Amino acid sequence: MQPAAITGVGYTALSHASGTSVLELARSACAAAIEDAGLDRSEIDGVASFMLNDDSVPCLAVATALALPEQRLVLDLNLGGQAPCHLVSLAAQAIRCGQARHVVVYRAMNGRSGARVGAMHFPGLGGAYRYPIGYESYLMYIAMWARRFLFETGQGEEDLAAVVLAQREYALRNERAFRRKPLDRDSYLGSPFVVEPFRGPDCTIEVDGACAVVVSALDRARDLRHPPAVIRASAYRAGRRAGLDIGDHLYWEDYTRNYTSWLRDDLFREAGLAPSDIDFAEIYDCFSSTVLMGLEGLGLCERGESGAFVRSGATRLDGALPTNTHGGLLSEGYLHGMNTVAEAVLQLQGRGGDRQAPRHDHGIVTSGALMDGSALILGRDR
Amino acid sequence: MRPEPTIDLDNAFYWEGLRDAEIRLQRCEACGRRRTPPLPACPDCGDPRATIEPASGRGRIYSFVVAHRAFSPAFEADVPYTVAVVELEEGGRMLARLEGGDGPPRIGEAVRAAFRLRGGDADETEWTEAFFVRAPAGGDEGEPG
Ligand SMILES: [Zn+2]
Numbered sequence: 001m002q003p004a005a006i007t008g009v010g011y012t013a014l015s016h017a018s019g020t021s022v023l024e025l026a027r028s029a030c031a032a033a034i035e036d037a038g039l040d041r042s043e044i045d046g047v048a049s050f051m052l053n054d055d056s057v058p059c060l061a062v063a064t065a066l067a068l069p070e071q072r073l074v075l076d077l078n079l080g081g082q083a084p085c086h087l088v089s090l091a092a093q094a095i096r097c098g099q100a101r102h103v104v105v106y107r108a109m110n111g112r113s114g115a116r117v118g119a120m121h122f123p124g125l126g127g128a129y130r131y132p133i134g135y136e137s138y139l140m141y142i143a144m145w146a147r148r149f150l151f152e153t154g155q156g157e158e159d160l161a162a163v164v165l166a167q168r169e170y171a172l173r174n175e176r177a178f179r180r181k182p183l184d185r186d187s188y189l190g191s192p193f194v195v196e197p198f199r200g201p202d203c204t205i206e207v208d209g210a211c212a213v214v215v216s217a218l219d220r221a222r223d224l225r226h227p228p229a230v231i232r233a234s235a236y237r238a239g240r241r242a243g244l245d246i247g248d249h250l251y252w253e254d255y256t257r258n259y260t261s262w263l264r265d266d267l268f269r270e271a272g273l274a275p276s277d278i279d280f281a282e283i284y285d286c287f288s289s290t291v292l293m294g295l296e297g298l299g300l301c302e303r304g305e306s307g308a309f310v311r312s313g314a315t316r317l318d319g320a321l322p323t324n325t326h327g328g329l330l331s332e333g334y335l336h337g338m339n340t341v342a343e344a345v346l347q348l349q350g351r352g353g354d355r356q357a358p359r360h361d362h363g364i365v366t367s368g369a370l371m372d373g374s375a376l377i378l379g380r381d382r
Numbered sequence: 383m384r385p386e387p388t389i390d391l392d393n394a395f396y397w398e399g400l401r402d403a404e405i406r407l408q409r410c411e412a413c414g415r416r417r418t419p420p421l422p423a424c425p426d427c428g429d430p431r432a433t434i435e436p437a438s439g440r441g442r443i444y445s446f447v448v449a450h451r452a453f454s455p456a457f458e459a460d461v462p463y464t465v466a467v468v469e470l471e472e473g474g475r476m477l478a479r480l481e482g483g484d485g486p487p488r489i490g491e492a493v494r495a496a497f498r499l500r501g502g503d504a505d506e507t508e509w510t511e512a513f514f515v516r517a518p519a520g521g522d523e524g525e526p527g
Binding site: 118119121125126127128129130131132133134135136137139140143144145147148151192193194195196197240241244250251255 | 384385386387388389390392393417418419421425426444445446447448449450451452453454456457460463465467475476477478479489500509511513
């Protein structure tokens with residue numbers, strides 16, 4: 001079996017109004033990732049992506065616009081932030097089986113000037129119980145879980161604040177980040193609520209842009225430009241009673257535990273590692289609470305102690321577990337977590353610049369916030 | 383204009399129940415658990431047989447959010463408004479507007495269902511919304527759930 005590694009990352013500029021088609025954003029980010037890996041486009045034999053409500057373009061359009069050769073693997077998923085690690089995992093599985101050699105995975109969206117995920121109504125049976133009463137944004141669904149999570153774990157607004165402030169500090173070192181103004185505790189607490197318990201800074205910022213990574217066979221990856229980010233483990237998980245559609249959580253039993261709690265054991269077992277072996281973490285953060293829930297769910301800190309963990313400085317660059325080193329989606333912008341994966345790759349490869357984690361042998365990255373999601377453990381080649 | 387509920391073969395009994403000011407639950411004939419929203423089989427044991435039963439309308443707040451902005455024009459006049467997940471006494475959870483009471487709602491607080499007509503203008507279908515009402519101050523304070 002041929003192991004797989006991530007070999008390159010690519011981004012477009014992030015903006016409020018790209019003035020560019022989604023196809024061009026996708027093409028441009030994919031071309032940048034292929035170039036970054038040091039591959040020729042003639043070697044790419046797989047493309048994978050995801051979209052919600054037709055807010056992006058299908059993989060074959062991108063393959064056509066990139067002048068790619070014949071494709072052995074094409075994956076278009078109708079999913080949101082659950083998808084990035086999941087697609088990397090599916091690409092890696094195809095590579096292990098010899099069905100593909102190099103797969104480019106992207107997310108492209110005019111997520112600010114075009115269709116905005118934040119207020120999208122999703123097709124599906126759960127909408128009948130949400131939309132007629134004005135329960136109609138992801139912000140509300142995650143806020144509903146956050147309220148219960150904070151209540152049961154004995155945490156509160158100071159713990160949400162800790163995440164926001166720690167990530168904003170990182171953003172000052174990330175030129176790509178949309179929110180780069182320093183933020184202190186008083187300004188956080190003084191920000192008006194959007195949907196309680198979330199204030200403005202608890203929420204990601206919707207942007208136009210695209211991000212892509214290339215997943216490659218490890219034997220070829222070793223000859224390429226950057227050290228390979230080897231995929232040591234991957235997992236997707238939808239817990240039981242996952243609901244009627246991606247916005248429906250009425251059948252989910254425990255709003256204090258998301259998919260990270262369900263996939264943790266399999267993920268670490270496959271990697272042959274323990275949470276204490278992880279050097280840095282990139283946790284999907286459409287909203288601040290998902291970082292707390294992810295840290296606890298993955299066993300990176302004890303239940304109920306994630307806020308204190310962040311406040312202690314543990315997630316800073318000089319802490320035990322640098323976390324969301326790009327400032328997270330909260331600061332960098334909402335490319336639906338594709339950029340969370342790309343940041344993990346940059347860190348693993350030692351390309352983090354001013355925000356490079358000092359130890360970067362093993363990193364963990366997640367995709368998703370509620371009932372289902374995915375995760376990877378990346379490691380350096382030995 | 384508020385979005386209307388999509389009524390289908392599986393959930394028609396539920397919406398008809400609300401029209402009669404009653405929350406109707408499915409009780410699994412195999413394991414006895416009650417469920418809502420409507421589902422053609424039990425999510426715990428998979429058995430498709432179910433009896434439809436009225437709920438008391440009493441429940442407790444499992445979680446809630448307060449919207450301080452609207453995400454579509456239909457709800458601008460309602461801001462700020464509260465949406466709760468309410469755990470029904472008989473089992474099953476509902477998503478509903480939460481109204482009344484003094485001070486901020488509390489998780490575990492006892493609430494009871496109420497009903498109101500929506501739509502019904504020339505170009506809108508009439509439907510009934512279930513919402514939950516908090517007890518007034520000095521009433522049932524509830525036990526933390
Ligand atoms: Zn049953």
